[in-house]
Amino acid sequence: MDFKSTLHLPDAEATIPMKANLPTLEPSIQQIWDSEAIYHKLQEARKDCPSYVLHDGPPYTNSPIHIGTAMNKILKDFVLKSRQMMGFRTPYVPGFDNHGLPIEQAVMKKFVEKKITPTIPELRQACRDHASEYLAIQRDQFKRLGIFGLWEKPYTTMDFRFEAEIVRVFRRLVEKGYVYKGLRPTLWSPTSRTALADTEIEYHDHVSKAIYVRFPLKSDPNQELAGLDNVYTVIWTTTPWTIPANLACAFHPEFNYDVVKVGNDHYIILQDLVAKVAEKVGWAEYTTVKTLEGINFDKIEFKHPIFDRSSLAVMADYVTTEDGTGVVHTAPSHGRDDFFTGQKYNLGVPNTVDERGVLTHEAGEFEGVFYKNCDTVVVERLQEVGALLSVSDYQHSYPYAERDGQPVIFRATEQWFLSLEHEGLRGRMLDSIQDVNWVPSQGQNRIEAMIRNRPDWCISRQRPWGVGIPVFYGRKSRVPVLDPVAIDAVANLVEAEGSDAWFIKEAADILPAGYVHPETGETEFDKETDVLDVWFDSGSTSLAVLEGNVYPEWKENWPADIYLEGSDQHRGWFNTSLILGQATRDGAPYNTVLTHGFVTDGEGRKMSKRLGNVVDPVKACADYGADVVRYWVAGTDYANDVPCSDPILKQFGESYRNIRNALRFLIGNLKGHTADSVETLLPIDQWFIEQADLLVTDCIDAYERFDFGTVMSSVHNFCRQQLSAFYADAVKDRMYCDAEDSAERRSGQQACYEVAEKLIKLIAPVLVHTAEESWLKMHETLGVKPTSVFFETFDAVSIDEIEGSELQQRFAAVIAAKQVVNSSFEPYKGTDGIKNSQDVVAKLAVDATEKQLLETFTADELANFFKVSWVELAEGEPAVTFVKSPYNECIRSRVRRPDVAEVEVDGEKVFLSARDRKVLDL
RNA sequence: GGGCUAAUAGCUCAGUUGGUUAGAGCACACCCCUGAUAAGGGUGAGGUCGCAGGUUCGAGUCCCGCUUGGCCCA
Numbered sequence: 002m003d004f005k006s007t008l009h010l011p012d013a014e015a016t017i018p019m020k021a022n023l024p025t026l027e028p029s030i031q032q033i034w035d036s037e038a039i040y041h042k043l044q045e046a047r048k049d050c051p052s053y054v055l056h057d058g059p060p061y062t063n064s065p066i067h068i069g070t071a072m073n074k075i076l077k078d079f080v081l082k083s084r085q086m087m088g089f090r091t092p093y094v095p096g097f098d099n100h101g102l103p104i105e106q107a108v109m110k111k112f113v114e115k116k117i118t119p120t121i122p123e124l125r126q127a128c129r130d131h132a133s134e135y136l137a138i139q140r141d142q143f144k145r146l147g148i149f150g151l152w153e154k155p156y157t158t159m160d161f162r163f164e165a166e167i168v169r170v171f172r173r174l175v176e177k178g179y180v181y182k183g184l185r186p187t188l189w190s191p192t193s194r195t196a197l198a199d200t201e202i203e204y205h206d207h208v209s210k211a212i213y214v215r216f217p218l219k220s221d222p223n224q225e226l227a228g229l230d231n232v233y234t235v236i237w238t239t240t241p242w243t244i245p246a247n248l249a250c251a252f253h254p255e256f257n258y259d260v261v262k263v264g265n266d267h268y269i270i271l272q273d274l275v276a277k278v279a280e281k282v283g284w285a286e287y288t289t290v291k292t293l294e295g296i297n298f299d300k301i302e303f304k305h306p307i308f309d310r311s312s313l314a315v316m317a318d319y320v321t322t323e324d325g326t327g328v329v330h331t332a333p334s335h336g337r338d339d340f341f342t343g344q345k346y347n348l349g350v351p352n353t354v355d356e357r358g359v360l361t362h363e364a365g366e367f368e369g370v371f372y373k374n375c376d377t378v379v380v381e382r383l384q385e386v387g388a389l390l391s392v393s394d395y396q397h398s399y400p401y402a403e404r405d406g407q408p409v410i411f412r413a414t415e416q417w418f419l420s421l422e423h424e425g426l427r428g429r430m431l432d433s434i435q436d437v438n439w440v441p442s443q444g445q446n447r448i449e450a451m452i453r454n455r456p457d458w459c460i461s462r463q464r465p466w467g468v469g470i471p472v473f474y475g476r477k478s479r480v481p482v483l484d485p486v487a488i489d490a491v492a493n494l495v496e497a498e499g500s501d502a503w504f505i506k507e508a509a510d511i512l513p514a515g516y517v518h519p520e521t522g523e524t525e526f527d528k529e530t531d532v533l534d535v536w537f538d539s540g541s542t543s544l545a546v547l548e549g550n551v552y553p554e555w556k557e558n559w560p561a562d563i564y565l566e567g568s569d570q571h572r573g574w575f576n577t578s579l580i581l582g583q584a585t586r587d588g589a590p591y592n593t594v595l596t597h598g599f600v601t602d603g604e605g606r607k608m609s610k611r612l613g614n615v616v617d618p619v620k621a622c623a624d625y626g627a628d629v630v631r632y633w634v635a636g637t638d639y640a641n642d643v644p645c646s647d648p649i650l651k652q653f654g655e656s657y658r659n660i661r662n663a664l665r666f667l668i669g670n671l672k673g674h675t676a677d678s679v680e681t682l683l684p685i686d687q688w689f690i691e692q693a694d695l696l697v698t699d700c701i702d703a704y705e706r707f708d709f710g711t712v713m714s715s716v717h718n719f720c721r722q723q724l725s726a727f728y729a730d731a732v733k734d735r736m737y738c739d740a741e742d743s744a745e746r747r748s749g750q751q752a753c754y755e756v757a758e759k760l761i762k763l764i765a766p767v768l769v770h771t772a773e774e775s776w777l778k779m780h781e782t783l784g785v786k787p788t789s790v791f792f793e794t795f796d797a798v799s800i801d802e803i804e805g806s807e808l809q810q811r812f813a814a815v816i817a818a819k820q821v822v823n824s825s826f827e828p829y830k831g832t833d834g835i836k837n838s839q840d841v842v843a844k845l846a847v848d849a850t851e852k853q854l855l856e857t858f859t860a861d862e863l864a865n866f867f868k869v870s871w872v873e874l875a876e877g878e879p880a881v882t883f884v885k886s887p888y889n890e891c892i893r894s895r896v897r898r899p900d901v902a903e904v905e906v907d908g909e910k911v912f913l914s915a916r917d918r919k920v921l922d923l
Numbered sequence: 924g925g926g927c928u929a930a931u932a933g934c935u936c937a938g939u940u941g942g943u944u945a946g947a948g949c950a951c952a953c954c955c956c957u958g959a960u961a962a963g964g965g966u967g968a969g970g971u972c973g974c975a976g977g978u979u980c981g982a983g984u985c986c987c988g989c990u991u992g993g994c995c996c997a
Contacts, residue, residue: 010958019962319997447927568994605992641929642993652934652949666959737958827966837955
């Protein structure tokens, strides 16, 4: 008789295949999601539930996604899918950031190759096309990662209606009085008369005139220098043309400065640099008369060496002990540091150089001098007034414009600003920060420091690819129109024809007929040519998306529940979104901000093409599958830097297989099972389900804390320990050998079913494809019409009655005893020809309590749990001994029990256990 | 140079308020099973917790310095 055919072995057809083949499986599952419009159905299914809104930070559309972008989107998907399965409605409108310099430069490169000089509308169209191309690529790549969202209607900052909303956000700021025009230093090419971006600069060797200049002390309110005559400080600069714009001398507050006496004069110079300066300016002898910390000079005034005005002593931490004198010439119009220091001290920004590089009337007697000629004109004048201590040629690296190879300068240009001081905006933001949940909490320090120290936001850029700043100027007066009516006219145009139209149409065609300048009464206008900083675009997204004025289907409560981005966005998106949120709606646009670190290579180093250590997420999906990539994201500590490499992905692939095979086993036992077929469960089955309940409770808690690592390691450990190492071994005999319809077998099936269901749901937010595959297959096997696992909710149960229950104690005793049996058996192996624990009887001595717990099971059950032939219990010092089993092996179930007896079947004598004889009706 | 942050077995991670021989999984070695089988089980070998000081009866855990990596800024 073929006994094997009478067993109920797992049916390979009834369960998921062992080999996942994720790279081909995943697209087929995504196909189902697409055709079923899964995202929409999920929203619909939760339409009356509380919402959990994640507002997406838009990636920039100038390249395919990289592993960092992939990780970010995957983390967002974890958050949304886990909240969805907690019962929330979780809408997700993905975003894309389209305007800005990198796209413009990529497009320009193509024009240059074709030797075409595009008009602005042509250039903008090419930028739009470029952005659209990569937007489509990125969208498909994100979908390949298994990300759910409103992919057919993402928000894109170049969408006409979105651009119009950005214009309207600008209007709201104007209405509330935050917007002003001011001067700010910009990198400027005097030869091509344009502002330049940092990326358009290259550094070359350059010879400048380096000068040491003395500034006489004018007033000394602190009396730090009382009693000293002829006191000066000394600055060093390589740009003599900026001397007319000098407004301050910067000291480092913590460094020591010496006051040295040279002849009848006293000079304040950084202690470490005195000797160097003395040599440069030719002081043969000097004596130090006093030493002061930089902070002591705060608010002291010096006199400008040429003009009759003061030069304030200010504190700055960028002062170094390397070059110059330790006292930094500060001209807010001509350097970024200088400008920010100037802002802090309210120094103003003189406009001393015009667009041609020629000094203006604000430079007084130097008006009309080309900046380079100041090397002689200004230097001679300093010499005349006795302020020049030294002049020499100085070779250093200096910025040149890439486009014409000519040197560039920093010059003050008119820019649009958003004031952080208006209506106490900065303070209100600092207050709002306190109410936001920063995860991890260090994020709060970081953004607080940045908001506290950042200057007013310069929101204008002299660039073609962006949203045009909707400001008109009176043609004659040049007075800007900051009028909501005029801005709305622009918004309406942009909504209909895009921001491109702003660059094409005349002012008269945009403004309402007969529009009159509210301040000057003029009727003829010119348009602003600057565009908004791209951070203004992205800073507006919470308003544009959540307020629902652009597309009503995006509308959700403002603020969003959560923002989730890399830690670099403290300076970027979190920062600018906060400014615009606070200015327009007096609050932060987010309740929680979750940040993650950056992806590094396996050695913890930054990924770069040069080092060749880049992991491509698209290739990783093709090699390992998106679920493995997602498992990697879940399994790493995203609060810190996250290492990624082929070996690391491979490792997660191994762990993945373990979970997969556990599910495969559970589902493989479900054939013939119906969910409501079992009323009473065997103790071990009850125990197994309860263990899964404990797991579910831990995992829900971890999901709530965004701790995906704990979810996956808990699930993995459950599959290894409770499931594979214990329950699966114990349940097999029953599943395979008992009668198909026996209560025992049905009980086991019920446990397998319930636990499979719980496990699949738990892994669903992370291993999306595997969960869906398993869910569908399981229901197919059960003969139930399958729907997506994502409609389900986690099986939250109260575990109060589980923890410490008698049942749990009984099995804790079993597992503890099993461990003792295992480790004791290891050295016994090989003796007496014994290789397998099934061939021995275990004589187990345990203490009284343990014995009592173990005795609640039959010897038959214990033998099954321990995978031995038979078990004999005794009370005593804990110990295990083994003897070779005296019992025959059942040919059908392979057990070696006392009840195995010889019977004749089909004329053949075989050994069968009592249970097997019964099942076979023998 | 400044701000924020990290460093625990080959790899990915746990290690509550300082307290017995520092845990788990993956990988590895040996063994078992061959009715989860390109699976599963058992056992084991891997760590002076980045380095150097300090506080303490006692430190992976607290303090100081250094080294190395990461993000942001200069």
